[in-house]
Amino acid sequence: MSRTLEVKVLRQADPHSGSHWETFDVAYEAGMNVTTVMQRIAANPVTADHRDTTPVAYDACCLEEVCGACTMVINDRVRQACSALVDTLLADGAGVIEVRPMTKFPVIRDLVVDRSPMFQSLKRVKAWVRVDGYYDLGSGPRVTRQEQEEAYPLSRCMSCGCCVEACPQFNDHSAFIGPATISQAVLFNSHPTGKVDRDDRLAVLSGVGGIVDCGNSQNCVKVCPKDIPLTDSIAKAGRDTTTYKIRQWFGR
Amino acid sequence: MADQPVSPTQDKYYFLVRRLHSLTGLVPVGIFLCVHLATNATVMAPGEPGAMFQESIERIHALGPLLVPVEIVGIFIPLLFHTLLGFQIIFTSRSNAQQYRYGGNVRYMLQRTSGMIAFVFILYHLWQMHWFGAGLGGGAFELHDEAGVATGAATTAAAIQSAWWVVWAYRLGIVATVFHLANGIWTSLITWGITIRPNTQRVSGYACTALGVVLCAVGLGALRGFATFDVTSADPEAVMSSGTRPAERG
Ligand code: HEM
Ligand code: HEM
Ligand code: SF4
Ligand code: SF4
Ligand code: FES
Numbered sequence: 001m002s003r004t005l006e007v008k009v010l011r012q013a014d015p016h017s018g019s020h021w022e023t024f025d026v027a028y029e030a031g032m033n034v035t036t037v038m039q040r041i042a043a044n045p046v047t048a049d050h051r052d053t054t055p056v057a058y059d060a061c062c063l064e065e066v067c068g069a070c071t072m073v074i075n076d077r078v079r080q081a082c083s084a085l086v087d088t089l090l091a092d093g094a095g096v097i098e099v100r101p102m103t104k105f106p107v108i109r110d111l112v113v114d115r116s117p118m119f120q121s122l123k124r125v126k127a128w129v130r131v132d133g134y135y136d137l138g139s140g141p142r143v144t145r146q147e148q149e150e151a152y153p154l155s156r157c158m159s160c161g162c163c164v165e166a167c168p169q170f171n172d173h174s175a176f177i178g179p180a181t182i183s184q185a186v187l188f189n190s191h192p193t194g195k196v197d198r199d200d201r202l203a204v205l206s207g208v209g210g211i212v213d214c215g216n217s218q219n220c221v222k223v224c225p226k227d228i229p230l231t232d233s234i235a236k237a238g239r240d241t242t243t244y245k246i247r248q249w250f251g252r
Numbered sequence: 253m254a255d256q257p258v259s260p261t262q263d264k265y266y267f268l269v270r271r272l273h274s275l276t277g278l279v280p281v282g283i284f285l286c287v288h289l290a291t292n293a294t295v296m297a298p299g300e301p302g303a304m305f306q307e308s309i310e311r312i313h314a315l316g317p318l319l320v321p322v323e324i325v326g327i328f329i330p331l332l333f334h335t336l337l338g339f340q341i342i343f344t345s346r347s348n349a350q351q352y353r354y355g356g357n358v359r360y361m362l363q364r365t366s367g368m369i370a371f372v373f374i375l376y377h378l379w380q381m382h383w384f385g386a387g388l389g390g391g392a393f394e395l396h397d398e399a400g401v402a403t404g405a406a407t408t409a410a411a412i413q414s415a416w417w418v419v420w421a422y423r424l425g426i427v428a429t430v431f432h433l434a435n436g437i438w439t440s441l442i443t444w445g446i447t448i449r450p451n452t453q454r455v456s457g458y459a460c461t462a463l464g465v466v467l468c469a470v471g472l473g474a475l476r477g478f479a480t481f482d483v484t485s486a487d488p489e490a491v492m493s494s495g496t497r498p499a500e501r502g
Contacts, residue, residue, distance in 0.1 A: 077351075077352070168345050168347050168357070168360060169344070169345055171344075171345075173343065173344045173346070174345070175258065206267040207258075207263040207266060208258045208263050208266045210267070212267055212270035212271070212443075213344075215341070215345055216360065216439040216443070217354075217356050217357045217359075217360030218356035218357070219354060219357050222352070222354050222356075223352070229450075231450065232448050232449060235445050235447065235448040235453075236445060236448055238442060238444060239444065239445020239446075239448075240445070241267065242444060245267055
């Protein structure tokens, strides 16, 4: 069966120019995902009304939903192009496949965005474990099975940006650092060695753009492709920042 | 996300101010709303119409000269603070409930909408009932007339019956504020880190829904009581002119 897909892409030549829609006809293949669709467009960059155009720029790397590079807004919902199966989109009732870049990050070209704001805020909360020195530190502290089970889901974050894209509080009128960063701060605060920097992280989380800027819409947890319990982390951060601030005011 | 410069003072008090927003919504304003609606519901008490309502308000007005400072410190200042910050919060949010139609997202949008409805309703309501609306043609509520006859329920009822749409304005105001409080309690339990797991949040959701339904019933019941109150049973002169005459405090 030969079948043609109508694919609409929001194009933008560079960070400073405006955007416009282009429509492509792409031959359907069984099991194809949106990254395949972009590959087919790149192989034959001709619009549906037979005009030559440039290949659509897009990012992809792992092709198995672990790197987050291919995150974009597909049929009005933010997700990874590599795991967005065309069959699923069609089964969801979509006649057209509509693809646009994420709106919360600067566009570099077409579907490629600059996610460095995510990495900047990870740096602000020191989302790492400080292991100082190149000498043998001996074996690390013991981590119980239960602690591992709490921490592992949080560690799956790939900084893809889905959660902040869907977050109504993360926008250019607010300084909010976003749910992914809050969750990473909670993860490293729970780590026996990471705890050393606990108060530094809580200081950032209780400042401007911190936890109080969350409005509890819980979109983040709904769209996270890695099923990270973001709202658990948000509530924990709410509790920990409160006790942190009380300690600060009363001179600990 | 936005790179606005942040002063250290702003950074220091940001958390405190936002926690106070949550607290003012809960404690002075939230509790006031519950007590206020319950007091108003006494209009439906059996016996002499409006007598128990009159008695409840008299008990509050027994504060005498302390009443005004108590109202200002206990209600108006916290409410004003909560409202001003509420608008600031609304201006920094970008609702996307059209695009992501999840229950939580719709409630997030409604929390903001109901806050704005509450704001308009409270302004109208204070103008209409409270004595400081008197100079502006409102201030209908009077505890007693010149002769000292109890007119609390009658003047309130007359104001609510003064036009067909007033009852609808009150219905909207009650539903919006009660939703705002019930949903606000649900979010505040997350804000303060009391409900963490999705399961706990589901249970607190049921509890807040139950509270909202009860409070709505109390508020709408009270409203019905005033809307059907026989105003002719009170001093006709006080009632007829109650919408327009500057009120003297009882
Ligand atoms: C009837 C009076 C009111 C009551 C009882 C009330 C109560 C509350 C409560 C309990 C919360 C939850 C706080 C939290 O999540 O920790 C809240 C949040 C909120 N209120 Fe009110 N409120 C009232 C009036 C208003 C008004 C007039 C506005 C102004 C538009 C407003 C705007 C907001 C906003 C925007 C939030 C969300 C805050 C956030 O997401 O952090 N409220 N309110
Ligand atoms: C059944 C519906 C309601 C009725 C019959 C009613 C009646 C009244 C009356 C008669 C007063 C004047 C009391 C006095 O001056 O001592 C008053 C004051 C007030 N009402 Fe309502 N009300 C209703 C609903 C509401 C709602 C939903 C709110 C929302 C928050 C509200 C907020 C207030 C406030 C803030 C005051 C001034 C507080 C004060 O005087 O101490 N009311 N109300
Ligand atoms: S928390 Fe989930 S949605 Fe957010 S960046 Fe990490 S993986 Fe992506
Ligand atoms: S719960 Fe908070 S962080 Fe998550 S999407 Fe809603 S506002 Fe954003
Ligand atoms: S290419 Fe890595 S997540 Fe899609």
